Amino acid sequence: MTSHARTRSTSVLRGATRAWVLAAAVLTGAVLAVGSGALAQNQDFDAVEIDMLRVRDNVYMLVGAGGNTTIQFGDEGVLVVDTQFAPLSSKILAAIRSVTDGPIRYIVNTHAHGDHIGGNEAIAAAGQFRAGGNVVGDLGAAATATAAIIAHENVLLRLISPAAGQEAVPSAAWPTETYFTKKDEFIFNDEAVQIRHEPNAHTDGDSLVFFRRSDVVATGDLFTTVMYPFIDVASGGTIDGYIDALNAILDITVATNVNEGGTLVVPGHGRLSDEQDVIEYRNMVTIVRDRIREYVRRGLTLDEVMARRPTLDYDGRYGSDTGFWTTAMFVETIYDQMAAGHRGSEAGQ
Numbered sequence: 001m002t003s004h005a006r007t008r009s010t011s012v013l014r015g016a017t018r019a020w021v022l023a024a025a026v027l028t029g030a031v032l033a034v035g036s037g038a039l040a041q042n043q044d045f046d047a048v049e050i051d052m053l054r055v056r057d058n059v060y061m062l063v064g065a066g067g068n069t070t071i072q073f074g075d076e077g078v079l080v081v082d083t084q085f086a087p088l089s090s091k092i093l094a095a096i097r098s099v100t101d102g103p104i105r106y107i108v109n110t111h112a113h114g115d116h117i118g119g120n121e122a123i124a125a126a127g128q129f130r131a132g133g134n135v136v137g138d139l140g141a142a143a144t145a146t147a148a149i150i151a152h153e154n155v156l157l158r159l160i161s162p163a164a165g166q167e168a169v170p171s172a173a174w175p176t177e178t179y180f181t182k183k184d185e186f187i188f189n190d191e192a193v194q195i196r197h198e199p200n201a202h203t204d205g206d207s208l209v210f211f212r213r214s215d216v217v218a219t220g221d222l223f224t225t226v227m228y229p230f231i232d233v234a235s236g237g238t239i240d241g242y243i244d245a246l247n248a249i250l251d252i253t254v255a256t257n258v259n260e261g262g263t264l265v266v267p268g269h270g271r272l273s274d275e276q277d278v279i280e281y282r283n284m285v286t287i288v289r290d291r292i293r294e295y296v297r298r299g300l301t302l303d304e305v306m307a308r309r310p311t312l313d314y315d316g317r318y319g320s321d322t323g324f325w326t327t328a329m330f331v332e333t334i335y336d337q338m339a340a341g342h343r344g345s346e347a348g349q
Helices: 018-034 036-041 086-097 120-125 134-143 153-160 239-252 275-297 302-308 312-318 327-347
Strands: 006-008 051-056 059-063 069-074 077-081 104-108 148-152 177-179 183-188 191-198 206-211 216-218 264-266
Touching: 051 264, 059 086, 069 086, 069 191, 069 216, 077 086, 086 120, 104 120, 120 148, 148 153, 148 206, 153 177, 191 239, 206 239, 239 275, 239 327, 264 275, 275 302, 275 312, 275 327, 302 327
Parallel strands: 077 104, 104 148, 148 177, 216 264
Antiparallel strands: 006 177, 051 059, 059 069, 069 077, 183 191, 191 206, 206 216
């Protein structure tokens, strides 16, 4: 597998209940605060079941307790997008083996959060990379001993140098191949796979994965169906970048009838979706952002904006007053970023 943009480093369902998928979503940010190891000690992962949904012929969505996992498989082996939490690795592997016995060749991480990369080490160790020639000659068996882990280079940089208070991730779980341009792409199982970087959105290392022939997009946390967007400011996230990412997803999706059907979208958390779901979510995020931006332009304080409840008409579906990411935190993050942009524009006049 070759690409000028990758470097080798050494280092759901519509019937699912809102409460069930929200529980999985809440774990997304909790892992940032307490670390995947500590979180695993406080969760009963033995009780978690991995539900599988066939999205297309050889593409499945796996739903457990972390971010959703997507697998694509065929004659060449298996590609896995995101690996949930480490304690679920054996269950994810068992789910994969229930539909294919092909070797796991690639793991793609959509970003660096623990509920999406926790199973990297174990699932990569269960796989085998393809290599030959000088690579095998130089590295020996280590060149093919595990599956390759692919991510944007910012994911690797954040894992190498974790933020203060964030638990270190073992090097065996780090990306082994990174890309730094707008996209990485290759052919796997006779299908074009595109990995597209969306900068400064949920984080600064987000990727979405597009399976072109299958017409399926795995978005990571660039899109969810269960909560307001988690803008991880400490990891380079911005509301404007998040909206740009949603528009990038819509640039890929094609509907079959009145925006429904067609391209299928596997969100970071929640049920399987299509273009219309992404449109509704994009519109919601944009409307809330624009309301708060207008309040900032008028000179309202954060408390005054909060009192006006700019998310009111969406709170029943996406809002929360508890957990790691509340509605108030969502509004405050947008306010702070809009206020910073407003001050910058005034300074430039």
